[in-house]
Amino acid sequence: MKPHLPKSAGLRIALLACCISSASFAQTSGEASEHDFLDELPVVLSASRLVQPLADAPGAVTIIDRAMIKASGAREIVDVFRLVPGFQVGMAYFSTPVVAYHGLADEFSRHMQVLVDGRSVYSPYFLGSITWNSLRLSLDDIERIEVLRGSNSAAYGANAFLGVINIITRHPSQSQGTYLSATQGNQGISDQVWRYGGSQGDLHYRITAGRRSDDGLDNFHDSRQAGYVAFRGDMRLSPRDELQIQFGASRNSTGAGFASSSGDPERTVHEKGYFAQAVWRRSFGPDEELMLNAYHMQDDSRENFSLQGSISNPFPFPPTRLFTFVDADRRTRRTHLELQHIFRLNPAARVVWGLEQRHESVVSRLMFDTSDAQTTNLSRLFGNLEWRLAPQWLLNAGAMLEKHSFAGTDLAPRLMLNFQPSPEHTIRAGMTTAYRNPSLAEERGKVKYYITAVPPAPFPPFQVVQTTYSTSGGLQPERIRTGELSYLGEFRRIGLTLDARAFHENVSRIIDKTGSPADFINRWGAIVRGLEYQLRWTPTRDTLMLLNHTRTRITSDDDRIAESSPQRATTVFLSQTLPGGWQLSMAHHWIGQMRWLGWSNPLPLHRRLDLRLAYPFRSGPYKGEVAIVSQNLTAPYSEFRTDYVFDRRNFATLSLEF
Amino acid sequence: MRRLRRLVSLSIYALAILATAWSARAGANEVTVVISEDTPTYRDVANTIRGRLAPSKGVSIVKAAALDGLKLKPPHYLVAVGSQAAQALATSDLDAPMLVTLLPKTAVDRLIAESRKDINPRAISAVYLDQPIGRQFDFIRLILPEATRIGVLLGSESGKQYAVLQAAALEKRMRLVAQSVGGERELAPTLQRLLPEIDVLLALPDPAVFNAGTIQFILLASYRQGLPLIGFSATYVRAGAIASLHSTPAHIGEQAADMLTAAMRGGALPPPQYPRQYAVATNPHVARSLGIVIESEEAMLQRMRALDPR
Numbered sequence: 001m002k003p004h005l006p007k008s009a010g011l012r013i014a015l016l017a018c019c020i021s022s023a024s025f026a027q028t029s030g031e032a033s034e035h036d037f038l039d040e041l042p043v044v045l046s047a048s049r050l051v052q053p054l055a056d057a058p059g060a061v062t063i064i065d066r067a068m069i070k071a072s073g074a075r076e077i078v079d080v081f082r083l084v085p086g087f088q089v090g091m092a093y094f095s096t097p098v099v100a101y102h103g104l105a106d107e108f109s110r111h112m113q114v115l116v117d118g119r120s121v122y123s124p125y126f127l128g129s130i131t132w133n134s135l136r137l138s139l140d141d142i143e144r145i146e147v148l149r150g151s152n153s154a155a156y157g158a159n160a161f162l163g164v165i166n167i168i169t170r171h172p173s174q175s176q177g178t179y180l181s182a183t184q185g186n187q188g189i190s191d192q193v194w195r196y197g198g199s200q201g202d203l204h205y206r207i208t209a210g211r212r213s214d215d216g217l218d219n220f221h222d223s224r225q226a227g228y229v230a231f232r233g234d235m236r237l238s239p240r241d242e243l244q245i246q247f248g249a250s251r252n253s254t255g256a257g258f259a260s261s262s263g264d265p266e267r268t269v270h271e272k273g274y275f276a277q278a279v280w281r282r283s284f285g286p287d288e289e290l291m292l293n294a295y296h297m298q299d300d301s302r303e304n305f306s307l308q309g310s311i312s313n314p315f316p317f318p319p320t321r322l323f324t325f326v327d328a329d330r331r332t333r334r335t336h337l338e339l340q341h342i343f344r345l346n347p348a349a350r351v352v353w354g355l356e357q358r359h360e361s362v363v364s365r366l367m368f369d370t371s372d373a374q375t376t377n378l379s380r381l382f383g384n385l386e387w388r389l390a391p392q393w394l395l396n397a398g399a400m401l402e403k404h405s406f407a408g409t410d411l412a413p414r415l416m417l418n419f420q421p422s423p424e425h426t427i428r429a430g431m432t433t434a435y436r437n438p439s440l441a442e443e444r445g446k447v448k449y450y451i452t453a454v455p456p457a458p459f460p461p462f463q464v465v466q467t468t469y470s471t472s473g474g475l476q477p478e479r480i481r482t483g484e485l486s487y488l489g490e491f492r493r494i495g496l497t498l499d500a501r502a503f504h505e506n507v508s509r510i511i512d513k514t515g516s517p518a519d520f521i522n523r524w525g526a527i528v529r530g531l532e533y534q535l536r537w538t539p540t541r542d543t544l545m546l547l548n549h550t551r552t553r554i555t556s557d558d559d560r561i562a563e564s565s566p567q568r569a570t571t572v573f574l575s576q577t578l579p580g581g582w583q584l585s586m587a588h589h590w591i592g593q594m595r596w597l598g599w600s601n602p603l604p605l606h607r608r609l610d611l612r613l614a615y616p617f618r619s620g621p622y623k624g625e626v627a628i629v630s631q632n633l634t635a636p637y638s639e640f641r642t643d644y645v646f647d648r649r650n651f652a653t654l655s656l657e658f
Numbered sequence: 659m660r661r662l663r664r665l666v667s668l669s670i671y672a673l674a675i676l677a678t679a680w681s682a683r684a685g686a687n688e689v690t691v692v693i694s695e696d697t698p699t700y701r702d703v704a705n706t707i708r709g710r711l712a713p714s715k716g717v718s719i720v721k722a723a724a725l726d727g728l729k730l731k732p733p734h735y736l737v738a739v740g741s742q743a744a745q746a747l748a749t750s751d752l753d754a755p756m757l758v759t760l761l762p763k764t765a766v767d768r769l770i771a772e773s774r775k776d777i778n779p780r781a782i783s784a785v786y787l788d789q790p791i792g793r794q795f796d797f798i799r800l801i802l803p804e805a806t807r808i809g810v811l812l813g814s815e816s817g818k819q820y821a822v823l824q825a826a827a828l829e830k831r832m833r834l835v836a837q838s839v840g841g842e843r844e845l846a847p848t849l850q851r852l853l854p855e856i857d858v859l860l861a862l863p864d865p866a867v868f869n870a871g872t873i874q875f876i877l878l879a880s881y882r883q884g885l886p887l888i889g890f891s892a893t894y895v896r897a898g899a900i901a902s903l904h905s906t907p908a909h910i911g912e913q914a915a916d917m918l919t920a921a922m923r924g925g926a927l928p929p930p931q932y933p934r935q936y937a938v939a940t941n942p943h944v945a946r947s948l949g950i951v952i953e954s955e956e957a958m959l960q961r962m963r964a965l966d967p968r
Contacts, residue, residue: 031768032815033741034760036863037787037891037904038699041870044877045898050947143882173875174882176846202871239870286896286943423951492949
């Protein structure tokens with residue numbers, strides 16, 4: 001039984017919503033009367049919309065707001081994570097952004113769950129990865145990003161292995177009018193965004209369309225062009241009910257391959273995809289809410305190419321010529337249905353629980369040696385109890401039971417105790433177990449190249465099958481057991497926040513490939529220990545200072561894993577509003593020696609300095625900003641591989657709002 | 659002896675019945691409470707008035723829609739509950755002093771001003787629905803002791819209150835930061851200008867600015883800036899305001915009954931007045947999310963009463 005929503009489900013829900021009369025929600029106008037006092041109002045700040053106070057969060061959380069995204073000088077979302085303690089950010093080959101927390105990551109950063117408005121953007125293709133290049137949103141559409149540092153499968157399921165990134169976009173009522181932005185820079189940087197936000201009765205909506213392109217790194221065939229369009233509409237059906245509809249589509253093309261390689265020739269990968277999502281929320285009050293979230297997404301990639309080679313033969317015969325056609329075209333789909341209920345059990349206890357059902361499929365002739373769709377079904381039941389044992393003690397106890405069609409059934413529990421002796425100090429201690437399910441390719445990958453050999457006449461052509469991956473299956477999910485002790489100091493009077501986390505992460509059953517043809521097995525274990533902290537200081541309204549420092553030590557039988565995180569990393573960030581409204585911000589990173597897993601090699605310690613200077617202006621109904629950003633003002637450094645050199649990037653952005 | 663006793667007791671009974679009948683006739687319909695609609699809120703006010711007045715004072719409750727054909731015998735008092743009732747009474751030719759309840763001060767002022775244009779103006783008094791602004795400022799200080807810059811959004815109606823707001827703020831040593839909103843289109847830019855300049859946003863009853871359609875935008879925008887909204891009714895607290903100080907229908911009803919009692923004794927209705935009693939509603943979830951520690955509703959009410967002993 002497949003819990004498969006039809007492709008047009010989102011659309012149908014949208015149409016249904018439009019049919020529901022909203023007359024009951026007519027607004028009063030004219031003179032003040034008792035109706036202003038007595039008539040029902042919508043529950044705007046509903047339970048799921050509220051940001052949990054850091055002191056109550058079951059773990060370390062970094063919140064990146066709009067101001068910070070802007071000040072960071074980020075051109076794409078991944079740049080922002082350079083400001084989160086414990087994170088590593090890089091650009092792997094073929095312009096693939098990679099984001100990791102505490103290492104253990106290769107070019108497919110698959111140990112993290114990334115959600116955009118509750119929609120997972122984790123791609124089930126190949127080893128599993130985050131499709132950072134096709135998120136279908138502009139940075140200006142983001143309201144805030146919540147980064148949950150540490151495992152959180154209890155609330156977010158498998159893949160929330162080493163962390164969760166929650167990207168929350170702005171409510172359309174907050175982005176009404178027209179917004180235009182254009183960025184131009186060296187290395188072919190050229191980005192444009194157009195957005196229009198409007199309203200119609202109780203519906204607020206926005207449409208964003210954008211393009212991004214750059215030439216990638218010097219000396220590599222990795223230029224990328226992306227175009228996207230996205231729609232979000234939020235409609236009040238009644239004071240209690242709210243419906244959110246989102247659609248988005250994108251088209252990317254990215255350079256891949258190497259000029260000198262016969263096995264990996266230069267080519268262009270064309271990707272296109274879309275998604276549709278509907279979220280219905282019913283608020284029964286400020287502390288009870290029912291939410292239904294349904295989405296469907298599909299991504300297609302076109303990447304097929306011919307390879308030619310030759311094998312020399314004994315004299316005087318000419319060489320045998322080899323031909324093969326690589327069909328790396330693929331299609332991935334995901335349909336997800338989720339029900340979540342938040343309610344208050346009693347004045348001291350709050351419960352969140354829910355159910356999820358997910359269906360994923362991948363079609364890839366290259367990966368599975370068949371055109372048949374490979375499917376995964378996932379059912380989840382989750383719950384979390386937030387229980388204030390005493391005014392100073394808060395217990396968060398949660399678990400997720402997950403049934404995966406080939407990884408089996410797992411229970412991921414989490415227990416976190418927050419002690420807040422005074423409003424300034426919070427100490428958290430807790431432990432959790434999380435999983436990462438094997439990907440379809442790890443479980444079922446069969447990669448075979450059908451090579452046609454043409455020997456010299458009079459010998460007839462023949463076919464050779466070369467198998468590079470042949471998986472035996474039966475993988476167990478990767479598992480991580482985390483113990484953490486953290487401290488949060490919030491000294492509001494002086495504008496200072498200190499967030500420190502000491503962690504002990506025991507990772508087992510790490511899946512890696514071995515042998516020839518390669519098979520995936522649960523191969524490694526690793527212990528990740530360390531301490532990270534962030535000091536955030538806003539001495540005045542115009543100044544923000546951050547100091548991040550991370551010390552991580554990984555021990556593992558595999559040397560590559562042991563080196564996959566820098567032992568030390570430090571970031572200093574400063575943002576200052578200058579007289580005349582000018583805004584200056586600066587980020588300086590020192591990243592210790594490390595290596596990414598996968599097709600990479602050790603990278604030496606490097607520094608990076610980013611600078612941004614912006615001038616916001618206003619003229620009549622027009623509001624705008626001119627900004628210049630220089631990324632990596634210091635010497636060029638290597639990202640991901642030593643030969644992938646990140647040189648200085650300069651760009652200027654002009655944005656207008658009216 | 660026995661017969662005599664029975665006779666006496668019988669006549670006492672008869673007298674009692676007669677007296678009751680007489681008093682019921684004489685006082686019959688001394689007060690007519692006109693409710694705007696037959697909903698619990700309006701009924702609460704009416705029932706509280708009836709319950710608090712001496713049982714001898716006949717109180718009848720009438721729906722505004724059923725006002726036609728009502729006959730009155732003076733001396734008589736009319737009580738309007740809500741705007742529809744007040745309008746209906748104001749335009750009727752019933753001749754009796756009128757006590758208006760459940761209307762904000764601006765609406766009462768307008769009603770009085772209009773009635774003065776009549777050839778034969780009637781006596782109008784009121785228990786306002788809204789709180790005196792000074793009390794709201796005291797309440798803000800209680801919840802947010804460090805907030806000094808009070809933001810308000812003024813529409814065409816609340817704009818007229820600007821001088822009153824400013825005076826009250828000066829008296830309470832707070833800084834009023836006011837921005838006028840010309841129309842709904844202006845709301846977004848106006849709020850963007852206002853929010854960075856204030857510590858707290860105080861909602862004022864003016865449907866041109868605060869209504870079911872705009873509250874979402876206002877609450878989301880202020881929440882994003884980490885700024886709390888103080889509402890003027892419990893509905894605002896449900897929507898996402900951190901707290902409100904407001905009077906309940908029962909509070910209003912009690913005060914109206916006391917004003918009627920005074921009038922019946924002294925002949926004239928006391929002048930229009932703000933509610934004496936009030937309640938506090940809080941939204942601890944939103945407050946906590948904004949990093950604001952608030953006390954329980956009861957504790958806050960006690961402290962408010964201590965500030966404002968009456």
